[in-house]
Amino acid sequence: MKKYFLIALAALLLVGCQKNxxxxxxxxxxxxxxxxxxxxxxIVKDMDAKLALSVPEGVSSFQITLSIPSTLVGVAxxxxxxxxxxxxxxxxxxxxxxxxxxxxxxxxxMGFLSDSPKTGTAFTLDFTKLLEELASDxxxxxxxxxxxxxxxxxxxxxxLSKDVRFNWxxxxxxxxxxxxxxxYSLVRGGSETLVIKVTAFGKIAALTFSLENxxxxxxxxxxxxxxxxxxxxxxxMNESTSSAFNLPAAKDLKGKTSVELTLTSLMQNFSYEAxxxxxxxxxxxxxxxxxxxxxxxxxxxxxxxxxx
Numbered sequence: 001m002k003k004y005f006l007i008a009l010a011a012l013l014l015v016g017c018q019k020n021x022x023x024x025x026x027x028x029x030x031x032x033x034x035x036x037x038x039x040x041x042x043i044v045k046d047m048d049a050k051l052a053l054s055v056p057e058g059v060s061s062f063q064i065t066l067s068i069p070s071t072l073v074g075v076a077x078x079x080x081x082x083x084x085x086x087x088x089x090x091x092x093x094x095x096x097x098x099x100x101x102x103x104x105x106x107x108x109x110m111g112f113l114s115d116s117p118k119t120g121t122a123f124t125l126d127f128t129k130l131l132e133e134l135a136s137d138x139x140x141x142x143x144x145x146x147x148x149x150x151x152x153x154x155x156x157x158x159x160l161s162k163d164v165r166f167n168w169x170x171x172x173x174x175x176x177x178x179x180x181x182x183x184y185s186l187v188r189g190g191s192e193t194l195v196i197k198v199t200a201f202g203k204i205a206a207l208t209f210s211l212e213n214x215x216x217x218x219x220x221x222x223x224x225x226x227x228x229x230x231x232x233x234x235x236x237m238n239e240s241t242s243s244a245f246n247l248p249a250a251k252d253l254k255g256k257t258s259v260e261l262t263l264t265s266l267m268q269n270f271s272y273e274a275x276x277x278x279x280x281x282x283x284x285x286x287x288x289x290x291x292x293x294x295x296x297x298x299x300x301x302x303x304x305x306x307x308x
Contacts, residue, residue, distance in 0.1 A: 001027040004013070005064050005083075007205070011058055014037045018141075019211060021281035021300065025056075026056045026057055026058075026156065026158070026160070027056075027154070027158040027160070028053070028054065028055045028056075028057075028152045028154050029053075029054045029160070030051055030053045030054070030128060030150065030160060030162050031051065031052045031054065031169050032047035032049075033048070033049045033052070034047075034051075034056055035048075035051070036181070037126065037235050038164065039161065039163070039165075040053070040166065041166050041167070041184075042166070042167055043131060043146075043166050043167065043168045043169075044167060044292055044293070045292055045293075047128060047202075048128075049124070049126065049127035049128045049131070049164075049217060050124055050126045050127075050128075051124070051125040051126075051127070051164065052122070052123075052124060052125075052152070053120065053122070053123040053124075053125055053152070054060075054122050054123075055121050055122070055152060055154050055156045056121055056154075057105050057121075057154040057156040057158065058075070058121055058154060058155040059097075059098060059117040059118070059120075059121075059154060060097070060098070060149070060153045060154055060155045061098055061152065061153040061159070062098050062117045062151075062152050062153075063094055063096050063097065063098040063150075063151045063152075064094070064095045064097070064149065064150055064151075065092050065093075065094050065095075065108065065145075065147070065148070065149040065151070066087070066093045066094070066095070066147075066148055067092055067146070067147040067148070067165040068093075068134060068146050068147075069140060069145075069146075070307040071089070071138055072097045072134050073087040073093060073133060073147055075133070075230075076095075076134060076136050077093060077136075079095065079102065079103055079107070079133075080094070080095060080100065080102060080103050080259065081100045081101060081102025081203055082096060082099065082100045082102075082103075082168050083105060084101065085103075090277070093303075095107065097113065097117045097123070098117050098118060103118045104116070104117065106182075107130070110129045110130065110132075110133050111123060111126055111129040112126050112127070112129040112130045112133075113125065114126075114245065125150070127164055127166070127277050130148075131166065133147065134146075135168070140168050141169070141170070141200050142168070142169060142170035143167065143168070143169065143201075144167070145165070145166070145167060146166040146167075147163055147164070147165045147169075148162075148163070148164045148165075149161065149162070149163050149165075150162045150164065151161075160213050169201050169289075169293075170201050170202075171196065171200075171202070171289065171293035171294065171295055172199065172200040172202070172204070172287040172288065172289050172293060172295040173198075173199045173200075173295055173297075174192075174196060174197070174198050174199075174285045174287060174295055174296075174297035175196065175197050175199075175256045175297070176195070176196055176297075177195050177196065177197045177260065178193050178194055178195040178298055180192065180193075180194060180242070180299075181297055181300040182301065183280060183285075183300030183301055184247050184267065184289075184300065184301050184302070185298070185302055185304055186267060186271040186274055186301055186302065186303045186304070186305070187271055187304060188270060188271045188272055189268075189269065189271075190246060190267075191264065191268070192264070192267075193260050193262070193264050194262070194263045194264050194265065194267050195260055195261065195264075196229070196231075196260070196261050196285060196297075197258070197260050197261075198257070198258070198259050198260075198261065198287055199257065199258050199283070200257055200258070200287060200289040200294055201257055201289070202255070202287070202289030202290050202291035203255045203256065203257055203290045203291075204254055204255065204256050204257075204259070204288075204289060204296050205237075205253075205288050205289055205290045206236060206237055206286070206287065206288040207235075207236040207253055207285075207286070207287050207288075208233055208236065208237075208285075209233070209234040209236070209239060209266075209283065209284070209285055210232060210233045210234050210283075210284045210286070210287045211232055211236070211279070211280065211281050211283060211284070211301075212282040212298065213222070213282055213284065214232070214240035214279075214280065214281035214282075215276070215279060215281075216274050216276050216279050216303060217275050217276075217277055218274050218275030218276070219270050219273050219274055219275075219281075220275045221273075222270070222273035226241075226244040226245055227244060227245075228233060228240070228241075228244075234247070236248065236253055237250045237253070237254065237300065238250070239251075244301070245266060245269075246265055246266075247266070248261060248263070255290075267301075270301070271303070274303045276303065277303050277304065277306060278299065278304070278305045279301065279303045280298070280300060280302045280303070281300075281301050281302075282294065282296040282298045283294060283298060283299055283300075283301050283302055284288065284297070285297045285298070
């Protein structure tokens with residue numbers, strides 16, 4: 001009798017183990033191929049924020065809770081039909097992909113959701129699409145945070161919860177800080193101070209000066225001669241170029257988040273090299289950060305006609 005009992009017990013344990021293994025393989029799972037650790041991802045152009053969600057037993061409940069900048073809550077609420085799920089000053093918006101047809105339809109149309117949770121068992125969740133929908137028309141503060149909690153329950157009552165997090169770093173900015181009246185006058189012997197400030201929270205990676213709508217061959221040839229190229233562009237990431245124009249070296253610019261550049265001497269040189277008078281042009285500053293974000297800033301220069 002004891003022998004038969006042990007055999008029966010072993011059989012039950014084996015079936016139990018097999019059932020547990022089967023149950024485990026059938027539970028909801030989620031994967032982020034570009035970010036296995038689900039660490040916070042920087043929001044950049046062409047980022048890979050596609051997640052693969054598998055719910056083999058079928059979806060019973062599927063919600064996404066949004067922790068986003070308060071200025072964007074109104075945008076999120078437009079995608080939510082269930083009034084009790086709309087966000088407020090003290091409550092996070094919730095998108096119910098099973099019981100809220102408005103939310104499900106909005107997320108599907110924008111390309112975030114690849115299939116209907118009511119019938120599908122495998123989904124692609126493209127958070128790039130959702131972030132674009134939320135923030136494309138709204139200015140964001142630097143270091144703005146986005147967090148999305150995915151909560152899924154399948155028809156066998158297995159649950160899955162995962163947070164997907166993003167950070168926004170503001171793009172570069174350039175401003176004239178010396179309060180000059182414009183257009184800036186290229187007067188020979190002039191000494192009016194000209195200072196620009198470059199801010200790049202994503203760290204400066206590229207910085208150039210160029211002239212647009214310039215017909216003054218004297219100034220254009222001066223830039224080409226000094227830079228040693230056929231292009232009238234001053235590349236401050238090129239050590240020899242920055243040195244030729246007596247501008248800050250690349251090592252003093254690259255990787256910085258904020259720099260001020262005094263251009264008074266450069267403007268004086270332009271004024272002495274000018275070959276015509278009564279002309280105008282635009283001085284263009286272009287900057288790119290290490291995240292690939294770019295900015296351009298321009299201001300007017302004029303070569304005045306000498307006083308008679």
